[in-house]
Amino acid sequence: xxxxxxxxxxxxxxxxxxxxxxxxxxxxxxxxxxxxxxxxxxxxxxxxxxxxxxxxxxxxxxxxxxxxxxxxxxxxxxxxxxxxxxxxxxxxxxxxxxxxxxxxxxxxxxxxxxxx
Amino acid sequence: xxxxxxxxxxxxxxxxxxxxxxxxxxxxxxxxxxxxxxxxxxxxxxxxxxxxxxxxxxxxxxxxxxxxxxxxxxxxxxxxxxxxxxxxxxxxxxxxxxxxxxxxxxxxxxxxx
Numbered sequence: 203x204x205x206x207x208x209x210x211x212x213x214x215x216x217x218x219x220x221x222x223x224x225x226x227x228x229x230x231x232x233x234x235x236x237x238x239x240x241x242x243x244x245x246x247x248x249x250x251x252x253x254x255x256x257x258x259x260x261x262x263x264x265x266x267x268x269x270x271x272x273x274x275x276x277x278x279x280x281x282x283x284x285x286x287x288x289x290x291x292x293x294x295x296x297x298x299x300x301x302x303x304x305x306x307x308x309x310x311x312x313x314x315x316x317x318x
Numbered sequence: 319x320x321x322x323x324x325x326x327x328x329x330x331x332x333x334x335x336x337x338x339x340x341x342x343x344x345x346x347x348x349x350x351x352x353x354x355x356x357x358x359x360x361x362x363x364x365x366x367x368x369x370x371x372x373x374x375x376x377x378x379x380x381x382x383x384x385x386x387x388x389x390x391x392x393x394x395x396x397x398x399x400x401x402x403x404x405x406x407x408x409x410x411x412x413x414x415x416x417x418x419x420x421x422x423x424x425x426x427x428x429x430x431x
Contacts, residue, residue, distance in 0.1 A: 234417060236418075236419070240361075244423070244424075245409060245421045245422065245423050245424050246363075246409070246419075246421045247421075248418060248419065248420075251417075251418065293361060295361075295363065297363075297419075299417060305413075305417040306365075307413075307417070307419060309362065309363035311360070311361065311362050312361045312362070
């Protein structure tokens with residue numbers, strides 16, 4: 203139980219285009235989802251927290267207009283990187299909590315984004 | 319703001335031996351959780367062990383145990399009988415009551431034959 207999936211697992215896009223990453227909780231209702239960014243050989247940095255049905259809360263320094271987060275249902279959150287640039291290339295990881303799982307965070311397998 | 323410090327960028331241990339990874343944290347809160355996560359080359363974050371701050375007893379999960387020193391704000395991970403599959407990046411993490419996780423910089427563990 204407590205499985206979180208991400209799609210796609212990797213994506214390559216051209217500079218200036220937008221990319222959407224999906225995060226799904228497969229066997230529980232995720233009232234809260236978190237989005238992290240991890241640069242090579244570095245730690246996970248929290249980008250934003252999203253609660254189902256409400257606007258995401260962004261961490262200091264994260265551009266909310268660039269990283270659009272939607273959490274429209276209890277099993278799906280999406281992260282859209284708008285007008286992507288090479289410096290946005292990174293590994294993006296989501297996690298989810300909720301329901302009987304309490305506030306334990308369960309992580310997705312991550313999405314590698316490469317912007318050319 | 320909470321901070322988590324892992325002072326060992328890399329550690330090495332021989333198979334079947336014991337290794338301890340260090341972690342210190344800073345917080346003004348009294349109610350929190352501490353975690354050790356493993357990140358193998360697949361990049362999937364795997365929960366190794368968790369510790370509730372209000373519990374004095376150190377958590378244990380099979381070959382993994384922690385030494386939680388609340389007053390010193392120290393939370394080390396001991397891996398006994400190390401196996402090749404233990405090789406990975408290990409992150410210490412702090413979680414506050416709002417469920418936000420703060421990660422340390424990580425320790426890369428190598429396991430040698």
